Amino acid sequence: MSTFQAPKGTYDLIPPQSAVHLKVREAFAAPLKAAGYGYIETPAFEDVALFSRGVGESTDIVTKEMYVFETKGGTRLALRPEGTASTVRAVLEAGLHKAGNLPVKVWYSGSQYRYERPQKGRYRHFWQVGAEAVGAEDPALDAEMIIMADDAYKSLGLRQYRILLNSLGDKECRPAYRTALQEFLRGLDLDEETRRRIEINPLRVLDDKRAEVQKQLTGAPLMRDHLCEACKAYHEQVRELLTAAGVAFEDDDRLVRGLDYYTRTTFEFVHGGLGSQSAVGGGGRYDGLSEMIGGPALPSVGWALGVDRTVLALEAEGIELDLPAATQVYAVPLGDEARRRLFGLVTELRREGVATDFAFGGKGMKNAMKSANRSGARFALIAGERDLAEGVVQVKDLESGEQGPVALDAVVAELRARLA
Known part of the structure; x- marks a missing residue:
């Protein structure tokens, strides 16, 4: 702290x-x-x-x-x-x-x-x-x-x-109303500070929130009548x-x-x-x-x-506003080459208007997926050496748990379509 x-x-x-x-x-x-x-x-x-x-x-x-x-x-x-x-x-x-x-x-x-x-x-x-x-x-x-x-x-x-x-x-x-209001207020039992206010701006006394003042204002002249x-x-x-x-x-x-x-x-x-x-x-x-x-x-x-x-x-009123997701996609790389390739995809997704985050700090798979779930993202992008060798990344739906491969060059279009 x-x-x-x-x-x-x-x-x-x-x-x-x-x-x-x-x-x-x-x-x-x-x-x-x-x-x-x-x-x-x-x-x-x-x-x-x-x-x-x-x-x-x-x-x-x-x-x-x-x-x-x-x-x-x-x-x-x-x-x-x-x-x-x-x-x-x-x-x-x-x-x-x-x-x-x-x-x-x-x-x-x-x-x-x-x-x-x-x-x-x-x-x-x-x-x-x-x-x-x-x-x-x-x-x-x-x-x-x-x-x-x-x-x-x-x-x-x-x-x-x-x-x-x-x-x-x-x-x-207003001057005529001010005069009438001052005459009324001067006859009330008010403290010295409020009495000074009567002479400077009597309308402000009407705005006094104290109960003991409001009680005495019954019968005060009204602006609408002037x-x-x-x-x-x-x-x-x-x-x-x-x-x-x-x-x-x-x-x-x-x-x-x-x-x-x-x-x-x-x-x-x-x-x-x-x-x-x-x-x-x-x-x-x-x-x-x-x-x-x-x-x-x-x-x-x-x-x-x-x-x-x-x-x-x-x-x-118990109203919860419909807020845009802070993170829609979370990228989880497994290995140095995956970090390089996925970071490029993250940048591309952001430029396409998709809110995307990245597993920074070299987290392992378990901790990275915990971070993905905490982020509120809808999808996780996961890639290791075998995925890259096959030219794909795994796209996991974090709501349903379903996961499947998507070609590297089709990931951006695929995620934009699923999020639309």
Whole structure:
């Protein structure tokens, strides 16, 4: 055993479980590729100010959860706690919004980092697949986002999740709601930190998960009662488009999400089998984020889907994904000449798209066949001096146990046919 272990709140992703995570990432990416989203990668660390301005000074993410460090040159950086601010920064820096084809549609897949109290479904290092459509305000774009996520979850076989939907209004109607909410919250019995939050961003109090706070929020003003006509019409169009697409959702007046940049449409995918960490993904519209970080007005919408939590949701529903075999053929050479000839066949099979492994390390027949069975391969290729002298190799079906000779120059075609 190593002297070192993975840091608290993290875990190593190793085979065979890693194959499930890869399959989930691919499922999330598939509808994005079909809808014209291009892939983007950003650094794992950014200027601290990018997140404090964009995500919000009053959020738990910025005040409690960011990993912040100072470089040798004195620059303060933070490991990214989420992907949207970095993505919008990259779009602005590259001038993608100036190309004239808005929205800029991009997606990413990568690690995020938050210093949280570790528990099942909540890690300090976690993986997300995210999508952002930057530079357009359109109810159809919001609906597209939700539909793509819904399609991705359904493609994995998930059924026991719900979609929560709300509107947070815009800069025209939110100020009046903010004032009404502050007046209500100031009359509650809250701790000093929460009282400070009332003055900075009162909507964040609605997102407080503590039972003693939620109990007092009964009767709190609702955003839906303060929406301007434009926001009402916009939200109704989103709802109509989702309904027409056959996407079931629930209206949730308390849904605010944990980030300050959201406007109008907000949504969350929650799964009943995950306990308190029920959110498996979510997102919304963030029309002011570009301006918050120094860019022009670029209304945008996006989401992030949690890979780790989605894997837990699959386990909760008892779903086993159909994964491709890591090894389809395993080659067992008996003797030096067989090693040379079989290794050539292994290389040829791999180039033909057949997942093939080799008995490395000079194993004897018994141990090599044990390795072949452990590998999960369907077929074993076995060859000794007599086989090579006859121009054949033995092909053994590891499921049925049947074995027979196949001509050396026909092995690749034969195995491809049997595996098809």
